[in-house]
Amino acid sequence: xxxxxxxxxxxxxxxxxxxxxxxxxxxxxxxxxxxxxxxxxxxxxxxxxxxxxxxxxxxxxxxxxxxxxxxxxxxxxxxxxxxxxxxxxxxxxxxxxxxxxxxxxxxxxxxxxxxxxxxxxxxxxxxxxxxxxxxxxxxxxxxxxxxxxxxxxxxxxxxxxxxxxxxxxxxxxxxxxxxxxxxxxxxxxxxxxxxxxxxxxxxxxxxxxxxxxxxxxxxxxxxxxxxxxxxxxxxxxxxxxxxxxxxxxxxxxxxxxxxxxxxxxxxxxxxxxxxxxxxxxxxxxxxxxxxxxxxxxxxxxxxxxxxxxxxxxxxxxxx
Numbered sequence: 026x027x028x029x030x031x032x033x034x035x036x037x038x039x040x041x042x043x044x045x046x047x048x049x050x051x052x053x054x055x056x057x058x059x060x061x062x063x064x065x066x067x068x069x070x071x072x073x074x075x076x077x078x079x080x081x082x083x084x085x086x087x088x089x090x091x092x093x094x095x096x097x098x099x100x101x102x103x104x105x106x107x108x109x110x111x112x113x114x115x116x117x118x119x120x121x122x123x124x125x126x127x128x129x130x131x132x133x134x135x136x137x138x139x140x141x142x143x144x145x146x147x148x149x150x151x152x153x154x155x156x157x158x159x160x161x162x163x164x165x166x167x168x169x170x171x172x173x174x175x176x177x178x179x180x181x182x183x184x185x186x187x188x189x190x191x192x193x194x195x196x197x198x199x200x201x202x203x204x205x206x207x208x209x210x211x212x213x214x215x216x217x218x219x220x221x222x223x224x225x226x227x228x229x230x231x232x233x234x235x236x237x238x239x240x241x242x243x244x245x246x247x248x249x250x251x252x253x254x255x256x257x258x259x260x261x262x263x264x265x266x267x268x269x270x271x272x273x274x275x276x277x278x279x280x281x282x283x284x285x286x287x288x289x290x291x292x293x294x295x296x297x298x299x300x301x302x303x304x305x306x307x308x309x310x311x312x313x314x315x316x317x318x319x320x321x322x323x324x325x326x327x328x329x330x331x332x333x334x335x336x337x338x339x340x341x342x343x344x
Contacts, residue, residue: 061105167199179224181209182207207228223294253335
């Protein structure tokens with residue numbers, strides 16, 4: 026499962042103007058802190074050597090404090106704090122949605138669940154889960170909320186982090202400078218499955234993004250084999266359709282207890298990034314979900330080998 030993550034999500038490799046603004050603040054704070062550390066360390070070492078006990082014993086002369094020194098070591102930290110405060114406020118303004126950003130951005134609704142992410146693309150009738158597709162060079166305006174506990178959406182290379190709070194929607198922006206896969210995760214402890222609440226952001230050219238969006242708007246492909254037809258029947262008849270939407274299956278839509286499975290075969294991972302999306306892994310997930318993702322709310326349906334083959338054949342069917 027570790028092979029899914031050949032790169033590391035890092036604030037030190039920004040890939041958007043918003044992440045670079047945060048990076049600049051980080052490095053400014055880092056180097057100011059390093060100068061302070063070096064100065065204080067050198068001053069302490071100097072005093073340890075210069076004023077060490079030379080065997081004379083007794084206490085050194087006790088005199089009143091030096092007013093000039095006391096003013097200096099009060100003013101300098103105050104100036105540093107004011108500078109950092111101003112830089113922080115400027116950075117917060119730069120990485121927050123502005124009126125122009127809201128007018129020009131691609132709109133996206135993100136809903137956090139225990140323990141997966143739901144993505145809605147307003148105006149396109151597209152809903153997907155855990156793997157977010159965005160166009161390169163466009164600002165993405167995210168309306169962020171949660172249906173259960175506090176989560177936190179964070180893709181370090183693309184922008185700031187933001188809490189997803191039940192009943193209190195937040196707004197944030199991200200952007201990708203170039204095509205690629207950018208990794209993120211929930212950054213707020215939210216329960217047993219927190220460590221496996223991953224995010225994969227796939228940044229694409231405008232043409233590829235529009236093509237992906239058009240594909241996602243289509244219903245799931247209809248069965249073409251007897252095994253797939255049996256799988257469709259199982260999806261509708263078992264409790265699968267009580268939690269998951271799969272457009273084109275014949276089951277009622279608008280279920281959001283679990284991820285939308287309409288285009289499951291297009292996704293790179295299963296269980297919010299725990300394992301690669303392969304027929305073998307999907308079969309293992311359906312057999313015993315908690316062996317893959319402890320704490321998962323996905324039930325073990327105790328499916329037979331034939332039922333597993335049928336469901337996997339149907340779910341992994343390509344459009």
